[in-house]
Amino acid sequence: MKETLARNIKIYRKERGLTQEGLAQILGLSFQAVSKWENAQTMPDISLLPQLSRTLEVSTDKLLGYASQYTPITIYEEAYQTQDYYWGTAPNQECYQVLQRMPPVKPLKLLDIGCGEGKDAVFFARNGYEVTAFDVSDAGIEKTKRLADHSGVHVNVFKADILDYRLDRHFDIVFSSGVLHYIKPELRQEIFDNYKRFTNQKGMHILNVFVNKPFIAPPPEKEPNAYKWYSGELLAYYQDWLIQESSEIVFDCSSSGIPHKHAMTTISAQKITSLEC
Numbered sequence: 306m307k308e309t310l311a312r313n314i315k316i317y318r319k320e321r322g323l324t325q326e327g328l329a330q331i332l333g334l335s336f337q338a339v340s341k342w343e344n345a346q347t348m349p350d351i352s353l354l355p356q357l358s359r360t361l362e363v364s365t366d367k368l369l370g371y372a373s374q375y376t377p378i379t380i381y382e383e384a385y386q387t388q389d390y391y392w393g394t395a396p397n398q399e400c401y402q403v404l405q406r407m408p409p410v411k412p413l414k415l416l417d418i419g420c421g422e423g424k425d426a427v428f429f430a431r432n433g434y435e436v437t438a439f440d441v442s443d444a445g446i447e448k449t450k451r452l453a454d455h456s457g458v459h460v461n462v463f464k465a466d467i468l469d470y471r472l473d474r475h476f477d478i479v480f481s482s483g484v485l486h487y488i489k490p491e492l493r494q495e496i497f498d499n500y501k502r503f504t505n506q507k508g509m510h511i512l513n514v515f516v517n518k519p520f521i522a523p524p525p526e527k528e529p530n531a532y533k534w535y536s537g538e539l540l541a542y543y544q545d546w547l548i549q550e551s552s553e554i555v556f557d558c559s560s561s562g563i564p565h566k567h568a569m570t571t572i573s574a575q576k577i578t579s580l581e582c
């Protein structure tokens with residue numbers, strides 16, 4: 306939270322063309338106070354948030370990293386509002402890779418980005434991982450909580466937008482399936498730098514992304530906030546990590562009721578920063 310707020314104050318201050326001194330003056334503070342916020346040394350007093358958000362012309366939710374400046378709408382919100390589990394309750398195949406590569410023989414913190422209705426997050430929690438998960442869909446969050454309760458496990462699940470949310474604490478495993486195409490291409494470097502930075506040594510990222518292929522027709526669901534990746538793009542973010550596995554598949558899908566195909570890249574990458582493997 307502190308890091309996200311620090312980053313957002315800096316971004317929006319600059320967007321408004323304000324210096325640290327300028328912002329401090331408006332708020333009746335010293336520029337050192339603003340500098341400490343932006344270095345994540347301190348956080349603004351809660352009573353200052355309304356004036357800060359007015360001055361930076363951004364909602365407090367956005368400042369805190371819990372709402373999008375792009376007002377995303379997920380096409381899944383409505384589907385998630387029914388009793389049925391749109392994606393079922395069985396985990397994705399890639400969840401088993403997590404079990405194989407980093408079995409929870411000691412406490413391991415796992416983040417599921419874009420958890421949907423929670424089938425994977427709950428699977429991980431049932432297998433002994435300490436699971437944090439987020440999604441932009443309110444109905445998805447509720448269903449994740451329900452599924453976790455039903456399975457007698459705890460998942461720390463909350464609403465956040467992938468475009469705005471940044472990690473400010475470390476994880477051992479970052480997992481995401483079917484979600485990373487919601488990251489705008491121009492934000493990918495910064496977001497992946499953040500995910501990598503907040504991954505523990507020897508931790509892993511197990512991810513997949515939809516990729517564009519000229520021989521595959523666009524999917525029937527029209528998603529205004531989706532930006533496919535190009536083949537090989539995901540791999541490029543992990544040049545300095547050990548690539549345990551990377552592959553590209555084409556598979557059939559009928560999620561919208563209309564049969565279609567997707568191409569997808571998957572990757573398992575491990576953070577190794579010392580000379581020892």
Ligand SMILES: C[S@@+](CC[C@H](N)C(=O)[O-])C[C@H]1O[C@@H](n2cnc3c(N)ncnc32)[C@H](O)[C@@H]1O
Pocket residue numbers: 377378379381382392397418419420421422423424425439440441442445465466467468481482483484487
């Ligand atoms: C294809 S579903 C995958 C869900 C889940 N990972 C699974 O495999 O069951 C895509 C998910 O991304 C979520 N999503 C869409 N835009 C998002 C955003 N901007 N931030 C976070 N999650 C988002 C949707 O709500 C949806 O749950």
